Amino acid sequence: MAEQTITITIDENGKINAETIGIKGEMCLDELQELLENEGDLLSVKKTDEYFQQQTVKIKNKIKNKKQ
Amino acid sequence: MSTVIKTVTPFIDKECLLKALDKLDVKYTINGNQIVSQNQKFIYRNGHYTLDMYSHNYQSVNWNDYKNKNSFLEVVEKEYNQFYAKKLAELERLRQEALAEKERIRLEKEIKRIEEERKAFVEKQKQAIIEKAKAKGYSVKVKKVKNKIKLILVRHTY
Numbered sequence: 001m002a003e004q005t006i007t008i009t010i011d012e013n014g015k016i017n018a019e020t021i022g023i024k025g026e027m028c029l030d031e032l033q034e035l036l037e038n039e040g041d042l043l044s045v046k047k048t049d050e051y052f053q054q055q056t057v058k059i060k061n062k063i064k065n066k067k068q
Numbered sequence: 069m070s071t072v073i074k075t076v077t078p079f080i081d082k083e084c085l086l087k088a089l090d091k092l093d094v095k096y097t098i099n100g101n102q103i104v105s106q107n108q109k110f111i112y113r114n115g116h117y118t119l120d121m122y123s124h125n126y127q128s129v130n131w132n133d134y135k136n137k138n139s140f141l142e143v144v145e146k147e148y149n150q151f152y153a154k155k156l157a158e159l160e161r162l163r164q165e166a167l168a169e170k171e172r173i174r175l176e177k178e179i180k181r182i183e184e185e186r187k188a189f190v191e192k193q194k195q196a197i198i199e200k201a202k203a204k205g206y207s208v209k210v211k212k213v214k215n216k217i218k219l220i221l222v223r224h225t226y
Contacts, residue, residue, distance in 0.1 A: 001224050002225050004206075004223045004224070004225060005222050006219075007219070007221075008218070008219040009213075009217070010190055010216060010217045010219070011215065011216045012186070012190065013186065013190075016193070031204075034204070035197055035200050035201055035221075038196070039196060040193075
């Protein structure tokens with residue numbers, strides 16, 4: 001059983017900072033987009049190592065499949 | 069034949085007239101609409117105080133060095149005009165103060181309004197996110213950290 005955590009901080013002016021833990025790949029962006037839709041204009045996106053994990057697995061699998 | 073006449077400034081303001089007389093060290097008593105001083109008196113007539121000529125006794129009056137009625141009126145007028153100008157300036161200052169006070173109250177209300185608007189906006193954001201998160205199966209914890217709201221959304225997947 002995996003735990004997915006999203007921490008959203010809203011400052012006193014309504015500026016939002018959100019961080020995901022345990023959600024890999026583009027899913028974390030989709031998840032945030034759904035939660036924060038209409039709550040403010042996106043300023044920046046910083047992708048963490050976790051974001052690339054799923055992508056890396058996909059590429060490794062592709063390479064593996066080609067070799068076979 | 070032509071005539072040129074000049075009148076004294078009408079003493080319409082009793083307070084200024086009394087101050088002028090005080091400054092000139094003229095002793096007086098107030099009797100209804102009359103300001104009575106030794107052998108002459110100012111009577112309130114037609115919206116201003118006028119020196120009553122019939123009460124005037126040139127022989128016995130002690131003018132404090134003023135030679136005649138006209139020179140007396142001239143010095144009273146001079147003082148009166150100064151006090152009148154000061155009074156107008158003071159009233160203008162008070163008016164400006166009142167306007168500033170009114171403006172201060174208006175600005176305070178405006179500050180309060182935008183503060184409340186901001187707080188309501190943040191609260192709406194929070195509620196919207198919580199609702200969406202719950203609909204997506206997250207459990208939600210709300211924390212207040214300094215002036216910030218922290219939402220911790222947790223979901224378990226298999």
